[in-house]
Amino acid sequence: MTNTFFKLKSIIIFCVIGSILILSCGDRGEMRPINEISQFVDALPNEVIYPADNPYSLEKEELGRLLFWDPVLSGTQEVACATCHHPDKGYADGLTFSRGVGATGLGTNRIGGMQTTRNAHTVINTAFNGMNIQGQYNPVLAPMFWDNRATSLEEQAGLPLLSKEEMRGSDIAEEDLMPLILDRLNAIPDYQAKFNAAFGTSVITQDLLLKAIATFERSLIATNSPFDEYMRGDENALSRRELDGLNTFIAVGCADCHSGPMFSDYELHVVGVPDNITPVDRGATNDFDFRTPTLRNVALTAPYMHNGSLRTLEDVLDFYEDVSEGGRRGNNNINANLDQNDLDEEIRDLRLNGNQIDDIISFLETLNDRDFDKTIPSSLPSGLPVGGNIQ
Numbered sequence: 001m002t003n004t005f006f007k008l009k010s011i012i013i014f015c016v017i018g019s020i021l022i023l024s025c026g027d028r029g030e031m032r033p034i035n036e037i038s039q040f041v042d043a044l045p046n047e048v049i050y051p052a053d054n055p056y057s058l059e060k061e062e063l064g065r066l067l068f069w070d071p072v073l074s075g076t077q078e079v080a081c082a083t084c085h086h087p088d089k090g091y092a093d094g095l096t097f098s099r100g101v102g103a104t105g106l107g108t109n110r111i112g113g114m115q116t117t118r119n120a121h122t123v124i125n126t127a128f129n130g131m132n133i134q135g136q137y138n139p140v141l142a143p144m145f146w147d148n149r150a151t152s153l154e155e156q157a158g159l160p161l162l163s164k165e166e167m168r169g170s171d172i173a174e175e176d177l178m179p180l181i182l183d184r185l186n187a188i189p190d191y192q193a194k195f196n197a198a199f200g201t202s203v204i205t206q207d208l209l210l211k212a213i214a215t216f217e218r219s220l221i222a223t224n225s226p227f228d229e230y231m232r233g234d235e236n237a238l239s240r241r242e243l244d245g246l247n248t249f250i251a252v253g254c255a256d257c258h259s260g261p262m263f264s265d266y267e268l269h270v271v272g273v274p275d276n277i278t279p280v281d282r283g284a285t286n287d288f289d290f291r292t293p294t295l296r297n298v299a300l301t302a303p304y305m306h307n308g309s310l311r312t313l314e315d316v317l318d319f320y321e322d323v324s325e326g327g328r329r330g331n332n333n334i335n336a337n338l339d340q341n342d343l344d345e346e347i348r349d350l351r352l353n354g355n356q357i358d359d360i361i362s363f364l365e366t367l368n369d370r371d372f373d374k375t376i377p378s379s380l381p382s383g384l385p386v387g388g389n390i391q
């Protein structure tokens with residue numbers, strides 16, 4: 001009697017556990033385990049590697065922040081780095097092409113002045129530029145810009161100053177700009193004191209100026225997106241739909257290029273985005289090749305692509321669907337100078353259909369971490385308007 005009862009009980013327990021297992025397997029059937037996902041994309045570390053010759057200090061970071069916001073660094077004293085890399089705009093500017101010298105306003109309200117020929121990147125997480133799938137990177141060799149033409153944040157920081165459209169203006173010759181800026185800075189006692197606190201010398205040089213700006217930029221990291229939490233073990237950080245999107249992102253081939261913790265292989269690729277400017281932008285090596293951008297905080301930094309020609313993430317995904325071989329419109333949607341055969345194989349190989357697009361976009365939203373440093377200095381040692389002519 002008791003025997004039959006126990007048998008019955010075991011059978012019932014067995015059935016219940018069995019159906020739970022079957023149900024949950026069915027539910028999560030195709031979900032990749034975390035150790036498999038991390039061979040494609042992964043969480044970011046919370047710590048940044050600093051170059052041996054430019055170690056971190058709080059004094060340097062805070063000095064770099066003031067310089068980043070100070071239009072004293074531009075020829076006409078009206079454009080700061082923050083003019084085009086503003087925390088309200090995800091440290092980009094929200095424009096198709098940035099507007100530098102002579103323009104006024106912030107973001108899409110910015111009008112007039114000189115225009116750049118490319119869309120501004122975000123500065124958030126550029127501390128990690130160049131990171132590979134294993135999470136390794138060297139800050140001294142970190143690739144910068146859409147064409148990877150600069151390496152390291154230190155080298156990069158010197159280039160917007162010299163750019164006529166961005167910060168120099170047409171009245172000052174390229175070779176005269178840096179001496180002019182250093183003269184200005186060396187005449188401001190507050191900056192002299194702050195350079196002294198950061199570097200142990202109050203003689204302000206180009207080297208120290210760029211090191212301070214780069215140190216500030218390395219502090220602008222955002223490493224706790226829902227995706228990061230999920231990869232660190234919080235199973236509830238992503239919804240079922242977002243997980244489907246992650247799976248699809250890997251399965252259709254997005255992660256062939258948008259790989260590693262930064263969702264970029266930092267390589268140049270021919271994706272075939274149509275032109276919107278004359279003369280046409282032929283990319284890094286004249287082949288219409290551009291660097292894979294990070295997808296971190298991507299929902300905060302529209303419009304998209306090197307030329308800001310795609311307004312929303314839906315537009316980007318529709319574009320990929322069209323230009324891949326599975327696409328509907330093929331050649332009609334590709335840059336007029338290219339044929340579908342000129343595109344990178346990984347683009348032609350994308351197997352994307354309309355149903356997957358919404359899931360992928362939900363997943364891309366999980367790469368946002370809005371909790372980055374948004375501090376705006378209340379005033380600057382130069383006494384100039386904070387962030388330049390952005391009112």
Ligand code: HEC
Nearest residue numbers: 080081084098099100118119120121144145146157160166
């Ligand atoms: C007029 C607007 C403007 C100003 C001012 C400006 N930038 Fe930029 N920034 C851009 C644009 C546009 C790009 C992309 C250019 C390209 O790739 O060819 C860019 C790219 C960058 C990048 C590359 C990020 C990456 O992932 O490759 C960094 C870093 C950066 N800017 C930092 C700065 C710093 C530091 C300053 C001040 C010294 C500054 N910018 C001033 C518009 C601006």
Ligand code: HEC
Nearest residue numbers: 254257269271273290291292293304305306316344346347
């Ligand atoms: C062959 C490598 C490659 C593949 C595969 C690829 N991308 Fe890209 N992606 C790029 C490059 C390169 C750019 C920049 C192109 C340009 O500016 O002309 C880019 C741009 C983007 C952007 C715009 C980001 C920004 O800040 O402007 C998004 C979003 C994006 N890709 C998402 C995806 C998704 C989703 C997939 C899969 C459906 C995918 N990519 C597949 C290389 C690739």
